[in-house]
Amino acid sequence: MLAVTALRNLTACIVVIGNEVLSGRTQDANIRFLAQRLGDMGMPVREVRIIPDVTDTIVRTINEVRAAFDHVFTTGGIGPTHDDITSECIAAAFGVPWEPHPVVWARMEAHYPPGSFNAARQRMATMPRGAVLIDNGQTIAPGFSMGNVHVMAGVPAIMRVMFDMLAPTLPVGTPVISRSVHARDMREGDLAAGLTDIQARYPTLDLGSYPYYRDNVAGVAIVAKGTDAVLAESAIAEVTALFKDLGGTPLDGEPG
């Protein structure tokens, strides 16, 4: 396992592009899926941005985050309508032409009935020069990668297919694992000092404390995340002992 644990932790950023999430019309369903999958691959998400369909904002954001994180994953804005401007913005961000992609163009032209491969659909076959397709087994707007920026659909079912196609092409870091313990008879304010001490003894772990309310009972869950399962188990054992010291009743895992 030495080779694996020696890998640097990769970082990911998600950019959700679309007015519908910002306006509250739509509940985002992509962030959590991507965060879990990328964490499992050892590429934890370190930041998410949700931005509107505005050219300047998209271009500026993409250029900022592609420099700051190892990989960037965008969702939304690659359909055929006037508010779908992600693809041309990626071209602008990279300073390359936005031009017909011969493979996609030919495939979509063959797919649609004569006359239906119109100007709007042709936009979906237009990509930044150098784009590498993220295929999805269908002829709908394909996703693509430009360098470390991976451009996917906003519709969750399509995004997930695209991510499944993309994932094997991505580098893999050390998977993030988690261990947890909770108690229905503990409060964060009583635990905090002891938790601070435990966190200090495990600097490579991320120890999270999450109060919860279930059936009118207030409890707290402690989650240790990191890349070393033995350390995480050891830290959670210490938290379990802390719960007991304080008169609490620790229960394995997170509240069901």
Add this chain to the structure above:
Amino acid sequence: MLAVTALRNLTACIVVIGNEVLSGRTQDANIRFLAQRLGDMGMPVREVRIIPDVTDTIVRTINEVRAAFDHVFTTGGIGPTHDDITSECIAAAFGVPWEPHPVVWARMEAHYPPGSFNAARQRMATMPRGAVLIDNGQTIAPGFSMGNVHVMAGVPAIMRVMFDMLAPTLPVGTPVISRSVHARDMREGDLAAGLTDIQARYPTLDLGSYPYYRDNVAGVAIVAKGTDAVLAESAIAEVTALFKDLGGTPLDGEPG
């Protein structure tokens, strides 16, 4: 209504602070609530950032967005544990001391049994100098405002109470309203050219096109958002006519 419609549109930014959303452990439940409420108040959300419990990231992000947007709303990181660092980061961002708040301190000291108002809970009574409390009718960690930055809890039930207390103190812009039409027998790619023309005739509206899939039927919903209901209704009437021209069956509103 002239006075109201003459108001400049205010802008809002949401900053979600917490590793639990970034790791995919928790599905965020605050963004949509805030986006809808702020839109109704005429302060549409123009950007969301989800960032980790990391001091440098929080301080840098807060300073960036408080300069770029009229109002900033943060959720998360104001509890008693080691990973709750939002309050001290806000003080650092504003360059002011982080110090005991006499009102909160006295209230919490009176609330807890002797000995239970410990160092961890005292941190919740410690605030940036100049903070204005966002009361929530309880003695749990209060939220606060520093200038145009409004700091709230991450637990949705508590955040909502805080926002209800905060909202009447905020300026009000022109409420964002929306009108919509949808069809189960239309595709975005056939509508796109006509929609682009309609959007061009209504530059003050935001015309969104949203494909959907229900019961194995693919349809599309068109939503016009703006501050002028008459214009929005007029634009949606044009979209309805476009649907009919293309042989579709327009239905009022969004798909149920």
